[in-house]
Amino acid sequence: MVPTHARERKDSFPKPHSTETPTMTAPELDDRIETKMRSAGVPTPTITAFLNALHKVASGERGMLPESVVEPVSSLPRLDSLEGGGQGGIALLKQLAIIKLNGGLGTGMGLDRTKSLIAVKGQDTFLDFVARQVLHLRGASGCREPAFYLMNSFVTRRETLDYIRKYPDLWDENTIDFLQNRVPRINAKTFEPLSWPAQPELEWCPPGHGDFYPALLGSGLLDGLLRRGVKFLFISNSDNLGATIDLKLLRYFAQSGLSFLMEVAERTASDRKGGHLASRRTSGRLLLRESAQCPKADEGHFQNIERHRFFNTNNLWIRLDHLKVELDRHGGALPLPLITNTKTADPRDPKTPEVLQLESAMGAAIECFEHTGAIVVPRARFSPVKNSADLLALRSDAYRVTEDFRLVLDESRRGQPPVVELDPVHYKVFADFEQCFARGAPSLVACEALKISGKVGFEGGVVCQGKVEFCNPLPEPKMVGAGLYRDSSVRL
Incomplete structure (x- = not known):
């Protein structure tokens, strides 16, 4: 069972979508959800994170960030203004791990297969470019570092591992990847896990990139990297071929002493509806605000690119030893802000029951550490393929x-x-x-x-x-x- 110290238990769940009498107490629901997740092989840190999130939703929290609680970020260091080159960066490669998020399908392009296996130039796919970039870095370091991993999902893993076999210097089925987890979809009226026998796969959904942290811990990879002396982690999306290792940036992060560094870029008119960087008025800590967290009354401020100037590229640098401390302190699950999405049980049938999908953003962890920072990078480091x-x-x-x-x-x-x-x-x-x-x-x-x-x-x-x-x-x-x-x- 999930340790009770890791989550707060309540006597009953309120029903924000219904006035019906609860059919189960909160502890009973906790046990039912935990049993379902554990039976599916979901590790304890992800179960803890999910139940914590569900309790917040049940108590009425929706993770909203009105303009009154945030401050714009006016100035940040810039990559192109850093002094010196990448001197010393080669030695730091031995203390670096690279992880690419590879859990998505090409659904935005009408394709039901792994997005990173779409050809980009000639016959070369996103994954070909990623693999060759890593092998090039290893050639520069003269050893098998930096370490390289993929975070796959259940729908991308087999196809990806079959493809990566063409790179024998990278291939190792036991060590090249770990899995993003899946979490139950929740009936919006009863707060029970959705039961859909006709299509059991509809009972589950991805938990968003915020699952990266419990997945890294639950897989054992975090502890394994620390035992190998790896201190620094660079994370980015597999479809962002601009997110490569810049030795000057690696050296800057290593010397900064920061726990968490986010690469941001300046917002343009086309970015106005996307999330932005801000700071919390009360603590001064940097935070991310996504569109789903902005009240409708504040959309004007949210979309003002002169007021809120920077957006998250999802290129993140993390001190692994500091991450381990924070995860241990919070029972294996960082207290990430919630993103609550309301869907129907069958996406193709609007008459099916309403369900809640609870997600979190990986970059939102910037508020979970004491010492964090952001750096403005050229737009060239953010070139994802969305369509x-x-x-x-x-x-x-x-x-x-x-x-x-x-x-x-x-x-x-x-x-x-x-x-x-x-x-x-x-x-x-x-x-x-x-x-x-x-x-x-x-x-x-x-x-x-x-x-x-x-x-x-x-x-x-x-x-x-x-x-x-x-x-x-x-x-x-x-x-x-x-x-x-x-x-x-x-x-x-």
């Missing part, structure tokens, strides 16, 4: 591959990626996207913006410069022929 439009830009000649296997914008673009807009109807399914660009991506190295409306395919040798739009109003597909298209709107 097919992002992928088309990466596949084009606007991006090039460096000798150390980074994917970077061509110098001529001066840090500004092309703006690509694809028709959401005709490019939502990944197979349709692949068919339209089967002969290769158009040249976008000199393109400011590309907009495609309707079902449009491309021959090889298409060059777009300036602002270009292709429109096909007809139901049958049309092809764009080879040639130069400069500052033009083409109706096919």
Whole structure:
């Protein structure tokens, strides 16, 4: 059973969505939920974190952060202003571990497979680039460091491990990955774990990236890394190929004495609806505020990019020994702010019962440590692929591959990626996207913006410069022929 010192037990759960009489007491519900999770192999730290979160929701907490409790962050150190190069960074690689978050599917592109296995350049996938970056670093250090791991999910693990076998210097089924956990979906009226015999998989959901910490502890990897003398951890998303090891940044973190360092970038108009960095008025500690944590009345302040200037890139640096201390102090689960999502039991049927999905954000741990910081990094260190439009830009000649296997914008673009807009109807399914660009991506190295409306395919040798739009109003597909298209709107 989960130790009672790790969580507060209540006599009964209130019902924010119902006035029905409770069918179970809180201890009975705790035991039922814990039994369900333990039967599924969920480790104790994740069970503790989940029950703590559920108690908060039951008591009415929704993790909201109104503007009245936060202060804007006005100034931060910048990576491009740090003095010196990466001297001493090579030696620090032996004390570094790299973990890539690899639990997601390419659902945003209409693809039901592991996102990191989508081809980015030629036949090379995100995972190919990540593997080669790590092997390049190991070549620089002259040993098998830095340590490298993937945090997979139940839906990505087998496919990922089968693929990574092509890199025998990385491959080790027992040590290359650990699993993100899954947690029960909760009936919003009864607070009981959802029972859905017709589709048992609908009874579970991912707990968000905040599960990283109990998963790292519960897998035994945290203790194993500490025994090996690993002090520093760099975490990032597997689809963010800009998140590589910068030796100057590693040295800065090592010398800072900080427990937790977050890479942030400056918000632009396109980032206004996403989360931002702030500080808590009462404690002065840095915190993250996500859109789901902002009351509607404060949305104007939340979206003001001149007031709240920085967003989390999800590139995080952590002192492992300090993390271990905090996890032990909190019974194996950091007190992360809640993100509560209300869904239906069957996402395809709005008439099915309402359920709660409890999540937390990995970056929110910045408020859990005494000594934390943030550093402003160039936008090049944040280049995730959220949809097919992002992928088309990466596949084009606007991006090039460096000798150390980074994917970077061509110098001529001066840090500004092309703006690509694809028709959401005709490019939502990944197979349709692949068919339209089967002969290769158009040249976008000199393109400011590309907009495609309707079902449009491309021959090889298409060059777009300036602002270009292709429109096909007809139901049958049309092809764009080879040639130069400069500052033009083409109706096919």
